[in-house]
Amino acid sequence: MSTVSENYVPGHAAAAPQAGAVKLTMVLSGAVFALMMVFGLLMRAAQGQWIDLDAALFYQLLTAHGAGMVGTAALSGAAIMWYFCGRHLVLSGGIFWAFLGLFLLGVVLILGAIFIGGYGGAWTFLFPLPALSGGAWEAGAAAAFMLGYTAIGVGFLLYYLELGRRIHARYGSLVRALGWNLILGREDNDPPPPAIVAAAAVTIFNSIGIILGAAVLVASLVHLLVPGFEVDALLAKNLIYFFGHVFINASIYMAVTAVYEILPEYTGKPWKSNRLFAIAWNAVLIFVMAVYWHHLLQDVVMPPWMLVVGQLVSYFSGIPLIAVTAFSTFLYVRGSKMTWDLASSLLVLSVAGWSVGSVPASIDGMISVNKVMHNTMWVPGHFHTYLLLGEVAMAFGFMAWLVRGKTISQMDGLDRAAFVTYLAGAAGFVTVFLFSGAASIPRRWAVHYEEWLAHDRIGTLFGGLVVLGTLVFVLRFAARLGRREG
Amino acid sequence: MKMTVLALLAAAEAIALRQAAEASPIQHVLVQMPLLVLAGVLISWDMRGRRVWAVPLLLTALTAFLFWMLPRSVDWALTPAGETAKYLSLPLLLGVPLRLSWPWLAPVLRGFLKANALSMLGVLGFLYTHAPLRICNSYLVSAQQDLGFAFLQLAVVLACIWAVPVLFGHPRWLPSGSAGCSKCGA
Numbered sequence: 001m002s003t004v005s006e007n008y009v010p011g012h013a014a015a016a017p018q019a020g021a022v023k024l025t026m027v028l029s030g031a032v033f034a035l036m037m038v039f040g041l042l043m044r045a046a047q048g049q050w051i052d053l054d055a056a057l058f059y060q061l062l063t064a065h066g067a068g069m070v071g072t073a074a075l076s077g078a079a080i081m082w083y084f085c086g087r088h089l090v091l092s093g094g095i096f097w098a099f100l101g102l103f104l105l106g107v108v109l110i111l112g113a114i115f116i117g118g119y120g121g122a123w124t125f126l127f128p129l130p131a132l133s134g135g136a137w138e139a140g141a142a143a144a145f146m147l148g149y150t151a152i153g154v155g156f157l158l159y160y161l162e163l164g165r166r167i168h169a170r171y172g173s174l175v176r177a178l179g180w181n182l183i184l185g186r187e188d189n190d191p192p193p194p195a196i197v198a199a200a201a202v203t204i205f206n207s208i209g210i211i212l213g214a215a216v217l218v219a220s221l222v223h224l225l226v227p228g229f230e231v232d233a234l235l236a237k238n239l240i241y242f243f244g245h246v247f248i249n250a251s252i253y254m255a256v257t258a259v260y261e262i263l264p265e266y267t268g269k270p271w272k273s274n275r276l277f278a279i280a281w282n283a284v285l286i287f288v289m290a291v292y293w294h295h296l297l298q299d300v301v302m303p304p305w306m307l308v309v310g311q312l313v314s315y316f317s318g319i320p321l322i323a324v325t326a327f328s329t330f331l332y333v334r335g336s337k338m339t340w341d342l343a344s345s346l347l348v349l350s351v352a353g354w355s356v357g358s359v360p361a362s363i364d365g366m367i368s369v370n371k372v373m374h375n376t377m378w379v380p381g382h383f384h385t386y387l388l389l390g391e392v393a394m395a396f397g398f399m400a401w402l403v404r405g406k407t408i409s410q411m412d413g414l415d416r417a418a419f420v421t422y423l424a425g426a427a428g429f430v431t432v433f434l435f436s437g438a439a440s441i442p443r444r445w446a447v448h449y450e451e452w453l454a455h456d457r458i459g460t461l462f463g464g465l466v467v468l469g470t471l472v473f474v475l476r477f478a479a480r481l482g483r484r485e486g
Numbered sequence: 487m488k489m490t491v492l493a494l495l496a497a498a499e500a501i502a503l504r505q506a507a508e509a510s511p512i513q514h515v516l517v518q519m520p521l522l523v524l525a526g527v528l529i530s531w532d533m534r535g536r537r538v539w540a541v542p543l544l545l546t547a548l549t550a551f552l553f554w555m556l557p558r559s560v561d562w563a564l565t566p567a568g569e570t571a572k573y574l575s576l577p578l579l580l581g582v583p584l585r586l587s588w589p590w591l592a593p594v595l596r597g598f599l600k601a602n603a604l605s606m607l608g609v610l611g612f613l614y615t616h617a618p619l620r621i622c623n624s625y626l627v628s629a630q631q632d633l634g635f636a637f638l639q640l641a642v643v644l645a646c647i648w649a650v651p652v653l654f655g656h657p658r659w660l661p662s663g664s665a666g667c668s669k670c671g672a
Contacts, residue, residue, distance in 0.1 A: 095594060154598075161597035164652065173655035204653075211601050211645075215608030222613060232616050 018093045019402075022083045023481060025100060026399050029076035030474035032107075033392060036068040037470055041463045047448045048456030056136060058446035059120030066123030067110055067145075070248050071152060073387060075103055076395040077254030078159055081202070083398075084195040084261045085163060089170055095162040102155030109148030117141025122444070124244060125149070125217075127236040131224050139224045146217050146224070153210050153217070160210070164203045167196060174200050178285070179278025194260035194273050198253055201285045206250040208289065213243030234301060238292075245292040252354060252386065253284065255394035256325060259347050262401050263329065266344045266408065267336035271328070280320035287317040294365040298374055307367060314365025318358040326355040339408045342415040342473075346397030349423060353389020357382055360434060375444075377455075378437025381430050388426040388466065396422075396473045403480035418472035425465025432459040493528035496521045497577065508564055511625045511633040515560060516640060519576055526581015535586030543587035550579040555610075557621040564624050600648050604641050611638035 039061045046053035053061075082096060113119040118137040121129045130142035164174065171177040171192060177200035181188035192200070216239035219231050260271045293310030296302050329351045338344060360382035364373055373379070400415075411419065436455040441448070448456055500521035507514035535543065553559055554576065562568035588596070613621070614634025620627055651657065 092594075157598060157601055158594060161594045161601070165593050165597065168652055174653045176655075207601070211604050212608065214602075214605035215612065218605065218609045219612040222609070228618055229613055230616050230618055231612060235612070 018082070018086060018091070018096055021093060021096050021100065022079045023402060025075060025079035026395070026402065027474075027478055027481070028104075029072050029079065029395060030399060030470075030477060032068055032072045033076075033395070034467065034470050034474050036065050036072065037463070037467045039065040039068070041460065041467055044456055044460040044463050046446065048453050048460050049448070050457065050460060053446070055446040056118065056120060059122075059136075060114050060118065062444065063120050063122050063145075064111070064114050067114075067149075068107075069387065070123055070244075070251070071103070071107070071110075073251035073391045073395075074156070074247060074254075076398075077251040077391065078156070080258045080395065080398050081195070081199055081254040082159070082163075084257045085166075085199050087261070088193060088196055089163075089166040091166055092162055095158055099155040099159040102151050102158070106148040106150075106152035106155070109144050109151060113137075113141045113143075113145035113148060117144060119145045121145070124240060125220065126240060127216075127220055127223070127231050127233050130220065131227060143221055143224050146221050150214065150217050150221075153214050157207065157210050157214075160203045160207045163199055164207070167200055167203065171196070174204060178282055179273055179275075180282075182273060182275045182278040183282065185275075191273055194271055194277065195257040197273055197278060197281045198257050198260070201281050202250050202253050205246055205285055205288050209243045209246035209250070212239050213247070216240055216243065234299065237296065237299065241295040242289070242292045245295060246288055248383075248387075249288050252391045252394070253288075255350075255391050255398070256354075258394050258398040258401070259325065259329065259351055262343060262347060262398070263332055266338040267332045268338075269332055269336065271332065277324055277328075280324035283320045284317075287313050287320070291317050291365075294370070297365075297367050297370040311365055311367050314362050318355075318362055321358060322355050326351050339410060341400070341404065341408055342411055342419060343397050343401035343404055344408075345411065345419055346393045346400060350390050350393035350397060353393055353426075354386045354391070357386025357390055357430075360385065372440070373437055375442055376437040377433045377441050377443050380443055381433030381437050384426075384433055385430045388430060389423075393422075393426075396470075399473065399477040403477055403483065405483075414472065414476075418469045418476070421465050422469025422473070425462045425467075425469055428462035429459055429466055432462060489528045489531040493525045493531075493577075496525040496528060497573075500525065501573070504569075508624070511560065511622060511629050512636050514563070515633060516636055519554060519572070522573065522576035523581040523584070526577030527585040528581075529577065530582040530585045533582075533586060535590065537590050540587040540590035543583035544591065547580050547583040547587065550575055550583075554580075555606075561622050561624050600644075604645055607637045607641035607644070611635065611641065 042051065042053065043058060043061055043065065045051045046058055078099070082091065085091065117140060119130075119133075119141040120136060121133070121142060125142075125146060130146070131139060133142070167177045168174060171190075176188070177192045177196050179192055179197050180186075182191055216231075216236050220236065222229050223231050264270045290309060291313040293302070293306045294314045295310075297307055297310060329348060333348060360378065363369055364378055364382060432455055436452070436459070437443075439452075439455070441452045441455060500518045503513055503518045503521070507518045554563075554572070559568075563572040591599075611634045614637060615631050616634075617630065621630055625633075
């Protein structure tokens with residue numbers, strides 16, 4: 001057992017800015033994560049023919065699961081980054097509440113569109129599917145779904161505008177906050193800490209993504225309301241995947257600030273920005289926007305050079321992550337005699353899971369592989385790896401740290417059981433997905449052949465373990481929220 | 487005085503573009519109309535607006551902006567009545583209120599309006615380049631498509647203009663963009 005003060009002296013006031021708003025956001029995030037995992041479990045059980053699920057309901061659950069998980073990953077990531085940026089910047093609480101209010105408004109619209117309007121066109125709302133339901137839903141349901149996205153997008157835009165302007169006010173420019181002085185070897189008496197470097201990069205690329213996403217959302221809305229107005233399908237797909245890819249990646253890049261700010265409490269070594277770190281984050285800024293073409297490798301009408309860039313950047317985009325965050329985490333942890341409690345265990349696991357998840361992503365980013373693998377379970381396998389074992393683990397680690405108090409203790413029996421259950425469940429769950437992909441089992445099918453049922457059923461069992469572990473994490477967090485620090 | 491002369495010059499240039507506006511939607515929507523708005527901004531450059539007026543003035547400006555965004559309004563602006571309305575409303579109901587309200591707006595709201603302008607230019611570009619019919623009866627489909635591409639180009643230019651000071655810091659030779667305006671009292 002140790003205390004924070006024994007082994008870590010923060011270089012800044014470790015204040016708890018707007019901790020109430022952040023804790024409420026994390027409670028909501030945890031609850032929605034658990035609910036969406038139950039939706040996922042229902043879908044896997046239905047594919048394994050253990051339960052009977054109407055196909056229309058399956059696609060509604062698929063849509064809710066996709067939109068809900070992406071949205072909640074982003075919400076929890078945003079709360080984490082806001083919390084840690086608040087240690088270095090003075091942020092407006094009103095903006096965070098407006099962000100949360102708009103997010104919840106979006107959730108209401110999306111849930112209404114799906115479970116009242118029957119919308120089941122997947123979270124990607126690819127043109128022209130929302131308008132071509134074959135009678136499964138009305139245009140109004142698809143419009144409500146897109147208005148929900150628009151509300152969430154406006155909330156995030158306000159969030160990034162506030163963050164961006166505060167970073168600009170504190171550091172004079174975003175490039176300084178991105179560590180350009182470190183890169184260029186210029187003297188800087190007040191170099192940006194890792195959380196600010198990450199925040200500056202995410203603010204830039206996710207703002208661009210949201211602005212382009214808003215354009216395609218409104219154009220799709222116009223098409224829904226006035227069907228005569230066609231939208232160029234290929235341009236729409238490019239914009240949607242740019243927005244979607246950037247948005248989901250941003251959720252991880254926001255949540256990783258928890259690793260930068262919390263792990264030093266355990267290792268006793270502050271995590272500082274240096275030249276390599278700044279170069280890596282500047283590379284991330286470019287790569288995350290240039291890599292989205294790997295989602296369009298099967299669109300043969302795309303210019304070939306774009307697809308080649310998509311493949312090459314898929315290889316390169318793993319390097320900054322693995323070379324800097326994962327390798328640095330290894331160095332920080334090695335020989336530090338840190339205490340392994342639930343928070344530190346989940347945070348280290350999250351970096352490992354994120355890094356491992358980039359491997360199947362890079363494999364699917366190869367044009368020759370993508371031709372046969374893209375529409376298989378391989379793809380949910382890779383993104384569940386870096387979400388379940390990456391972003392979601394970061395969020396749960398942050399939640400465990402928020403209610404930890406000042407004393408750092410080894411995990412007790414329940415924490416250890418929950419951690420092992422979650423780790424075993426998630427690792428098994430994603431491995432089954434990857435095996436299913438390698439066996440050419442298609443993704444997004446509500447009804448599976450007999451030959452595929454073994455995969456689905458094993459996946460369901462592992463999914464059950466994930467839900468169990470998650471319930472313990474979330475209930476433990478909620479129960480300890482009101483407890484006094486000790 | 488200098489600003490008044492510049493305002494008159496902008497208005498005169500807009501009126502001189504009357505024929506060109508009839509021939510090309512780009513000249514109409516992206517040159518003549520912005521010149522009229524600019525005339526309104528310049529004529530009110532040294533006026534002082536009050537904080538309590540900021541929201542009503544902004545709403546007035548946005549309402550005028552929304553009205554003139556409609557393709558039907560663009561068509562109407564080529565008729566005698568519409569032309570008169572355009573020459574009066576764009577400077578007085580869009581340019582002047584925007585200038586008087588802008589210094590009082592919170593930075594986040596200004597950023598939101600700019601980001602929304604970029605998104606809407608993208609939407610207009612989307613629609614004008616792919617509309618299956620003539621949106622404005624006064625112009626050819628090919629001219630309409632040119633206007634759509636011009637909207638997209640304008641979005642890129644504005645994005646660069648607005649992003650550069652944020653990315654690289656505010657140039658010292660420019661007046662402060664976010665700290666209000668001493669002349670107008672903000």
